[in-house]
Amino acid sequence: MDFVPYRHKVQYYETDGMRVVHHSNYIRFMEEARCDLMEQMGYPYGRLEAMGFGIPVLSVQCDYKQMTRFGETLVIGVEVTELSPTRMTVCYEIRDDATGSLRATGETRHCFLSIAGRPISLKREAPEAFEYFRRLLLASGHESEKATDTAQTE
């Protein structure tokens, strides 16, 4: 699968008193890129929600490398690096679009949930969606074996 990297143009309301993007907004940019990837793969998050499922965030991690200023455009690479029937890990590389310089790297871990708030096996309850994520995992390459292992043990 070939995806167009997600781009986010920095808005004035995203800057803070240091005249740079407030660090909490990178967490939001990761969500934007994650949802964009699901849409590009043909399975928008809204479709999953309409089926009664959600993908809440279990943890988030972000390393800030360089500050970003108003008017700059960020380009965000997204990879599914771990996948099991019940969980998923997504990694992010956030770069300045003009220069390619690295601004931040991040990781979010997720579980699959029913609308009632119960953890589910996405593989069993929405196998088509799970298959999409599995292809994303394979596309990311370097992490596939570990992910397969995890999947087998659950």
Added chain:
Amino acid sequence: MDFVPYRHKVQYYETDGMRVVHHSNYIRFMEEARCDLMEQMGYPYGRLEAMGFGIPVLSVQCDYKQMTRFGETLVIGVEVTELSPTRMTVCYEIRDDATGSLRATGETRHCFLSIAGRPISLKREAPEAFEYFRRLLLASGHESEKATDTAQTE
């Protein structure tokens, strides 16, 4: 009824590249003050939601008088200035807590809605809640007659 004016301490993430509170945040502070007033009057917004009703915003208006900086505390006066069985208008005065100087004034107009998204008469469907708002209107004083008129025509 006597209410404690709502106070909001300005956070760093609420400032922007001009090193002052971003103008969009005042709209959020008005919501905070509105919800605080409902809680103080004994009818928290969550209780109304639990009954299947909502009070969406039909319009918002804000005049910015002075800029507000990180670490300052705002004190927000709230008044219900118009009320009918189906609609409500709320006015706000936002001041610096330390000096009393006026930072912004605002107004929000609302309707009453069922969870299904249908406009309702709050007076008929939740008379107890309506009575609370009516007392807030009377407490605000100067706008009571007009509001009563509006209420009669709807």
Added chain:
Amino acid sequence: MDFVPYRHKVQYYETDGMRVVHHSNYIRFMEEARCDLMEQMGYPYGRLEAMGFGIPVLSVQCDYKQMTRFGETLVIGVEVTELSPTRMTVCYEIRDDATGSLRATGETRHCFLSIAGRPISLKREAPEAFEYFRRLLLASGHESEKATDTAQTE
């Protein structure tokens, strides 16, 4: 001048507990569209800031017509409707991109400011920038005469 209307794709973090875009975010979308217009006209807001000027918001007004949901794309029309050497009014029409249905209309009023916080005549201190805004005003058509009058009196 011909401009590409600004588009904003609604993000999950912009929705609230009613499962629709929180009303305060429309104020941010207007800022996005305003900055995009300045960029399209060849005079990005950052350039004005680098020259030591700002365009703070004096007032904001928004009428909400319909709710907007996650995943929808908004298209935002922007017009400069009043301009004087010291002030500017901008109007907005926010529509659903897929159906064209009107979601909100808004207006922001601005003054021109030096970095020291002093109101300035943009016409005198940055005539080239002012000329750009004047062209936007003329492009909007219906409000040009009133704006010219206002400009003459200041």
Added chain:
Amino acid sequence: MDFVPYRHKVQYYETDGMRVVHHSNYIRFMEEARCDLMEQMGYPYGRLEAMGFGIPVLSVQCDYKQMTRFGETLVIGVEVTELSPTRMTVCYEIRDDATGSLRATGETRHCFLSIAGRPISLKREAPEAFEYFRRLLLASGHESEKATDTAQTE
């Protein structure tokens, strides 16, 4: 030193389409609690900024344990767990105020910076401020030795 734990009442605009606090907001709550701690210890962040220094975030980490709903109040424990002349680590425990149940834990790592963006030794350039942070580190107890070691090596 004895501090009053920081409390944050959840606002409607902080919830998302899942009807719970959006995960990015916990990062903001940590900043609120961090700034409140500095204010309680007698050295507000604004004072450090006025002296020409900043404490930018190098990394952020958050584990989400339970969801938080509109109207609930969070109580946030903050500890300085590592300190060197040039860096600091802060840990957070976010609990529901009513029940004490754990909602999230987090960690932020920081460096000390001059306004020009140059990393500095806070110990050398603002020894009084550094001493305040050292007392916070000692108050946290369990991490003091490691922090002292780190400080010696830099």
